[in-house]
Amino acid sequence: MGFLVHTGFEEPDTFSSQMALCRELTDGMPFGVNLYIGRAPGSVERILSFIPEMVANNVSCVETAGQNPGPIIPALKEAGIRVIHKVPGVRYAHTAQRLGVDAVTVIGNECGGHPGVHQIGTMVHAAQAPMEIDIPVVIGGGIGTGRQLAAVLAMGCEGVIMGTRMMVAKEMWVSEGYKTQLIAADGSESTVIKRVFRDNHRVLANETTKDVLALEAAGVTEFEAYRDLVSGTHTRAGYKSGDLSRGSYDWGHSAIFADAIEPVEAIFDRMIDDAVAASQRLHHLTSESIGLPLVSNIHN
Template identity: 45%
Template sequence: MLRTRVTEFFGTRLPIVASGLQWLANADYAAAASRAGLMGFLTAASFPELSDLRDEIRRCRDLCEGGPFGVNVSMLPKLVEGDRTEAVFDLIAGEGVRFVETSGRNPESYLPRLRAAGIKVVHKVPTVKHARKAQAVGVDMVEVIGAEAGGHPGMELVGTIVQATLAAREITVPLVVGGGIGTGEQLVAALALGADGVLMGTRFLVAEELCAHPGYKTRLVEARETDTTLVMQSLRNTLRALRNETTERIQEVEKEKPGDLSALMPLISGKLGRQAYETGDMRLGALSLGQSVVFADRVEPFAAIVARIEAEAEQALERLRRLGG
């Protein structure tokens, strides 16, 4: 229905990318996206041991049944002791993965080794300024996210419709935009603005294939667009997350001790979030969530979600046809 540079790049049916999700983007998630005609990424950071990541890549390849998939590598903003980015990239190359989604810091130093392995690099950024830089260093595709996005939307917090328009005017490599996008109407709108595709994460959190507690998914079905909040701004690492007891406490600590990582770490540790996903206790953790959660209105198979998005897109296109006479 919609052929763009994104569908040609990945070899997918639809110009939609199911982005990596900490702890939740495993082989089942990425493969469900692939089988539904999307591009799906599993998240390297969800697997502390490289051997587990290797096993998950192999399981994903089997589940995809020949369809495309990739690995999300979230690089820390600066090198720290114990950084394993190089080892992860070496493993990915050794397993013959064709696509990598990077974020966090400039991937320039890793591009030669990734290109030598035949890997295409998609870099995710929070501003058009960063998109220009990514394009200049030679990434193959750029993803630009707006303020509505779950996870880390950056410090400037520019809305997606503004980001998309600006990026489409300046970026010449294939462009994907995200942040608050969860419907077919929004997909069509993004393409009309000049993007080649859209990024979705929050919308797929209620997919049956997602390895999260039923109580977590139920809470998301009940959530509104106003049920997210921003934390970690004092660390210059803004996070949009589900509003809960943990985020309220984080905001209190940030007022009392702004920028104090040691005081915040017990609250922002990924272990708390993982516990929430496993137990359904939604009081726990800074759980990344975008404003598009309002569109995640029922728990259903991944393919059913995508079918609804396709139907919405077709309705939007029909409205545009009628406007054209």
């Protein structure tokens, strides 16, 4: 399912009309809302103010991300909304589980967006999380193929999340120029900025990231010096114009898998076919095809 991001909307009213549109377009299928809990004061209060509109629009599931979701979980639970909390490492998934979320999404270093300060890879998370976490686990960061989906399911997780890969979907409002650059990309175009604030952010390397990294290298730690560079103004303009030289564009390694502008349905169909083919490649590991259970084979 898709997630509508609440931070893009200034007012609960506009957000509400977009949720209503989303409900209509998805024809009763589930969709979620992403609630990014920022560091700035007032972020929690703002999210709480959106909850009645989410209830009115039958939103059954939210993805929380950013800061600790503790202060908003009781209100979401009371509203009957399921909470998937997104974290950049299994260590944080333990905390989310203790706080009572319904599921966790663990994002690895390859991701577009926030890979966390430890920048542990997705493959490690996918193996580790189901060994330690008792609630359902979703894996993200660098995912863009069905073979990765099959691997994640085989490791004991429940699903995947994709950001970068989906930006070329026909339904995405971003300009064709942006999509064309993503299709041409091989996944090596990103860099990680804002390490100095322990707010690691994987974005497309461009003029802005050069300036940001120069400030970081010079040891500048006052956010004011960065504010204009990392504010969303240039980014919003770039998504629309396709000029990506300035702004911060979340951009992960899975850019390599974004190979054509096509509808979401076609992307998912290809992924599912690929996942099925991947799982079939493993059939030779089962007892049926080799005649003996693998474990006794090893013991013999």
